[in-house]
Amino acid sequence: MKIYSLGANPNKPCNILNFKGVSLMLDCGLDINSALHFLPLPLVASKRLSNLPNWIPKDAQDAALLDGELKECENRVLVDGPIEILPPQSDIFDICDVDTILLSNHACMLALPFITEETGFKGRVYATEPTLQIGRLYMEELVNYLERTPKSQRANRWKQVIQSLPPPLSGALRPNDWKKVYSTKAINASLAKVRMVGFNEKIDICGALTVMAVSSGYSLGSCNWIIHSGYEKIAYVSASSTLTTHPRPMDQVALRNADLLILTALTQTPVANPDSMLGEFCMAVGITKCVYIHSSPLWKKILISFTASTLRSGGSCLVPCHPSGLLYDLFECLSVHLDNIGLSQIPLFFFSPVAETSLAYSNIFAEWLSSGKQSKVYLPEEPFPHAHLIKNGRLKHFPSLHAEGFTNEYRQPCVVFCGHPSLRFGNVVHFIELWGNHSNHSIVFVEPDFPYLEALAPYQPLTMKIVHCPIDTSLSFTQANKLIRDLKPGNLLVPDVYLHPPVSAPLRSDLVIQELDPPALGMKSYQVLQLPIKRKQEKVHLDPALASRLEPIQFKTGLSASTLTGKLDARDNKFTLKVLNEEEGGTLYSAAERMLPRHPWGSVDTTQLLHLLSQHGLLDARVEDTPRGVVIHLPREDTVIQLEGSNTHVYCHDEALRRTLRDILLQCLPCL
Numbered sequence: 001m002k003i004y005s006l007g008a009n010p011n012k013p014c015n016i017l018n019f020k021g022v023s024l025m026l027d028c029g030l031d032i033n034s035a036l037h038f039l040p041l042p043l044v045a046s047k048r049l050s051n052l053p054n055w056i057p058k059d060a061q062d063a064a065l066l067d068g069e070l071k072e073c074e075n076r077v078l079v080d081g082p083i084e085i086l087p088p089q090s091d092i093f094d095i096c097d098v099d100t101i102l103l104s105n106h107a108c109m110l111a112l113p114f115i116t117e118e119t120g121f122k123g124r125v126y127a128t129e130p131t132l133q134i135g136r137l138y139m140e141e142l143v144n145y146l147e148r149t150p151k152s153q154r155a156n157r158w159k160q161v162i163q164s165l166p167p168p169l170s171g172a173l174r175p176n177d178w179k180k181v182y183s184t185k186a187i188n189a190s191l192a193k194v195r196m197v198g199f200n201e202k203i204d205i206c207g208a209l210t211v212m213a214v215s216s217g218y219s220l221g222s223c224n225w226i227i228h229s230g231y232e233k234i235a236y237v238s239a240s241s242t243l244t245t246h247p248r249p250m251d252q253v254a255l256r257n258a259d260l261l262i263l264t265a266l267t268q269t270p271v272a273n274p275d276s277m278l279g280e281f282c283m284a285v286g287i288t289k290c291v292y293i294h295s296s297p298l299w300k301k302i303l304i305s306f307t308a309s310t311l312r313s314g315g316s317c318l319v320p321c322h323p324s325g326l327l328y329d330l331f332e333c334l335s336v337h338l339d340n341i342g343l344s345q346i347p348l349f350f351f352s353p354v355a356e357t358s359l360a361y362s363n364i365f366a367e368w369l370s371s372g373k374q375s376k377v378y379l380p381e382e383p384f385p386h387a388h389l390i391k392n393g394r395l396k397h398f399p400s401l402h403a404e405g406f407t408n409e410y411r412q413p414c415v416v417f418c419g420h421p422s423l424r425f426g427n428v429v430h431f432i433e434l435w436g437n438h439s440n441h442s443i444v445f446v447e448p449d450f451p452y453l454e455a456l457a458p459y460q461p462l463t464m465k466i467v468h469c470p471i472d473t474s475l476s477f478t479q480a481n482k483l484i485r486d487l488k489p490g491n492l493l494v495p496d497v498y499l500h501p502p503v504s505a506p507l508r509s510d511l512v513i514q515e516l517d518p519p520a521l522g523m524k525s526y527q528v529l530q531l532p533i534k535r536k537q538e539k540v541h542l543d544p545a546l547a548s549r550l551e552p553i554q555f556k557t558g559l560s561a562s563t564l565t566g567k568l569d570a571r572d573n574k575f576t577l578k579v580l581n582e583e584e585g586g587t588l589y590s591a592a593e594r595m596l597p598r599h600p601w602g603s604v605d606t607t608q609l610l611h612l613l614s615q616h617g618l619l620d621a622r623v624e625d626t627p628r629g630v631v632i633h634l635p636r637e638d639t640v641i642q643l644e645g646s647n648t649h650v651y652c653h654d655e656a657l658r659r660t661l662r663d664i665l666l667q668c669l670p671c672l
Contacts, residue, residue: 001531003262003493006088007031008173008525010495011449011474013108013238013264014088015523016098020208020229020535020573023093025101026236026262030110031086032142034178035424036454037169038079039071041149043401043430049458057164069155070165074460077169081155083146083424084178087114092526095119100205102213103127103194104238105222106135106324108265113139113182113190125194126203128213130221130365132194134324137354137361139187141323144353145425146181148400154180168454199223199251207573216240217250218474219325220361221368226254231537233258235489239265241473242483246328246362246373246384252486260533261489263498263513267474268448270502270511310465311346311413315440318464320421320428320455321447323352326471327417328362330446331386331395334415347411348395351418351427355397363387401427421447423455432459439463448472477511484516491532496522540568543578600669604643606630612664641665 004016012029039049055070055077057063071080088111095115100123103109109131115121127135158165159175182190197203203211210230213223218239227234235258240250255261310317321327331348338346352358362384373384382388389395398406420426435441442465445452452468475483477498484492498513499522505511513520523529543566552560566577606623609632613621622633629644637657642649648665652658 001260001533003523003529003531004093005523005525005527005529006090006092008086009033010497011107011239011265011268012110014111015262015264016093017227017234017236017262019227019232019234019533022100022206022208022573023098024205024209024211024227025098025115026225027104027108027238028088028101028111028115029108030088030114031173032110032422033450034086034172034175035083035422036450036457037172038081038083038424040423040429040458041083041146041151041425042433043149043427044433046433048433057161059161059164065157065161067157069158070169073458076457076460077166078458079155079158079169081153082151082180084180086174086178087111089174089177089526090119092528095121099123100211101125102211102225102236103131103135104216104224104236104265105219106131106138107219108238109135110138110142112194113186114179116190116193117182117186126197126211126213127194128198128221128223128368129196130219130361130368131223132191132196132221133361134220134358136187136191137323137358139182139191140184141352141354141419141426143181143184143187145420149425199248200254207571212254214251214254215248217242217245217247220247220365222247224251224255226258229535230539232260232533232535234260234262234533235487236262237264237483239474240483241475242479243473244370245473246370248368248370252483256487257489258487259490260493260531261484261487261491262493263480263484264495265474266480266498267472267476269470269472270477271505271508272470272472310440310442311343311415313440314413315438315442316413316435317415318428318431318435318441318443319415319417319446320423320443321417321419322421323354323358323419324362326446326473327358328384328386330417331389332384335385335389335394344394347393347409347414348389349410349414349416349418350395350397351400351416352397353399355399359386359390359397401430421445421455422450423459432462432464435464437463439465441465442467444469446471477513481514484513491518492516492520493523493529493531494520496524498522538575540575540577543576546577546579549579600666602670603646604648604665604668606632606643608668609641609664612667616660616664 002018004018006016007014007029009029009031012031013027014029015026017024017026039052042049052071052073054068055072057066069080070077096119098121101112101115103112103125109127112125112135116125162170162172162175197213199213199215201212205211208229210228212226212228214226216222216224216237216239218241222239224238224240225236227236235255237255242250319330321330334348338344363382386395390397396409416431418427418431420428423429423432432443436459444467446469448470452466456462456466492513494513499520501508501511521529521531546564546566550562550564552562554560564577565580567580569576569578610621610623618634618637620634620636622635624631624633629642632641632643634640637652637654639650639652639657639661641661642651650658650661652661
């Protein structure tokens with residue numbers, strides 16, 4: 001069994017598991033962090049961005065080569081060109097050989113069009129219905145944002161001198177493999193290949209494996225995968241949550257006692273508690289009067305100590321976010337908080353090309369919700385409060401800033417939710433340009449996917465208040481270690497970074513996967529790893545006609561044995577022993593062979609073997625003792641007989657001699 005790592009971000013995994021001749025791609029996440037190296041793409045031409053000076057290298061030849069591709073902003077060098085992203089690497093494993101792709105959640109499938117439409121992939125793709133539909137929303141929003149603000153010319157020359165560039169651009173990961181985003185046509189073609197599955201539905205893969213999706217508790221329709229071979233069990237756990245939020249709870253029972261547990265996509269905020277972060281987000285919106293507030297245990301004390309309020313002072317809050325998932329919980333938490341502090345009149349705006357569809361889907365997928373949310377559906381009530389907020393006019397959603405009706409509805413102070421969290425494209429760029437120089441406004445970072453200081457780099461110097469309270473409901477290290485103890489896997493495979501404290505907290509030895517027996521295996525980026533799972537058995541079906549011919553011999557009470565001769569039919573990785581008829585037997589065996597004893601057993605007697613060899617004229621036999629057994633050399637015949645415990649090997653190029661040696665060896669074995 002082997003596993004291939006095609007990506008570098010453990011929270012956007014893309015791995016290929018090769019087992020029993022079947023290749024399974026486990027997720028195909030897309031790393032968009034490369035966008036942070038580019039200038040933002042404003043909806044309206046930005047004078048500030050246009051006037052940024054070119055970065056001039058010391059080498060005059062390099063300066064001529066770059067021709068203005070790089071801009072400098074507050075000592076940070078950024079690429080001025082169309083945004084490019086890093087897809088999974090197809091040079092590690094030939095994607096044409098992938099049989100099946102298993103998708104765990106919407107956040108881990110954004111590279112699917114690159115995989116299915118650009119590599120010759122001919123396999124099948126499986127995902128739950130919410131994963132498929134919400135993943136579509138993420139892809140369509142991404143493409144819409146980038147197509148809204150096209151750049152006329154690609155910037156590629158800087159990649160030729162990347163070693164001479166200043167950090168962090170000089171440390172960019174595999175820039176020569178970056179690509180422009182796919183098209184809407186590619187999205188539709190790719191998602192047309194996806195087959196929707198339900199929780200606990202067993203799917204046959206090439207007749208060799210059975211896979212089953214079980215709830216992971218992370219988001220609507222998110223799942224973990226159980227892979228069965230008949231005798232081996234593999235559990236793939238990606239982006240899971242044991243917290244009580246809106247999705248169906250995590251199913252842990254099905255994951256127990258696996259021969260191999262593959263665990264990835266743990267929390268990106270290991271020192272932050274998502275429950276307290278959600279509360280702090282609401283407080284940050286309601287009572288924030290500080291600059292650069294970081295996540296810490298003193299969060300609430302710091303926030304409560306401020307007497308002025310962003311909203312009460314006439315300022316507005318900007319929340320960069322994705323169009324689904326955490327967003328639903330933010331609406332619910334924030335609306336209740338504003339009611340409690342007497343700010344019910346503050347409007348909430350949600351901007352996204354897919355805003356209307358996203359809000360509608362959240363109410364349609366009732367069977368994928370937690371029991372508390374499901375019970376509301378059968379009352380009947382909307383499972384999420386945002387449906388009520390929309391009816392009452394408190395939450396207003398628009399596809400863009402130019403949408404009809406927005407001008408009439410817009411008023412301040414307000415709270416604006418929009419994308420993209422990278423701050424490189426989407427409506428968020430316009431709002432930062434609009435509000436960035438006003439200290440009464442604030443921007444609140446809740447999405448954990450992007451380092452917020454790097455995201456803000458092109459907008460510096462910035463006057464608006466900045467609050468960082470990332471919310472990640474994925475398993476923490478404490479929860480992951482407890483889960484591992486409960487599941488009791490035979491072997492554990494995790495990204496190698498989980499075996500060491502995070503860079504942000506190098507002394508926190510508790511923020512790692514604890515030592516196990518056997519030790520956890522760590523997989524590095526773009527690595528091929530041999531896994532310690534050995535196939536020991538295979539299921540073979542016995543044809544009834546052949547079974548009726550068996551004549552068992554009893555060795556002792558309760559124990560009988562029988563040999564059989566048949567033909568092994570292998571079809572679609574299913575094996576069946578069938579009757580070998582006389583015509584077929586005649587082609588396989590000679591008359592002498594059919595007279596050979598059918599029940600040989602035991603070990604070969606070396607002395608008897610040498611005697612029989614000499615009787616057949618093989619007089620040059622030379623015996624060599626080895627740690628594993630005995631090797632008999634026949635130099636004149638260029639033949640070797642290897643006797644190793646229960647195995648005997650004959651290396652011979654002469655087929656007639658090979659048959660003679662086979663007959664001699666059988667004479668040295670006792671027969672039943």
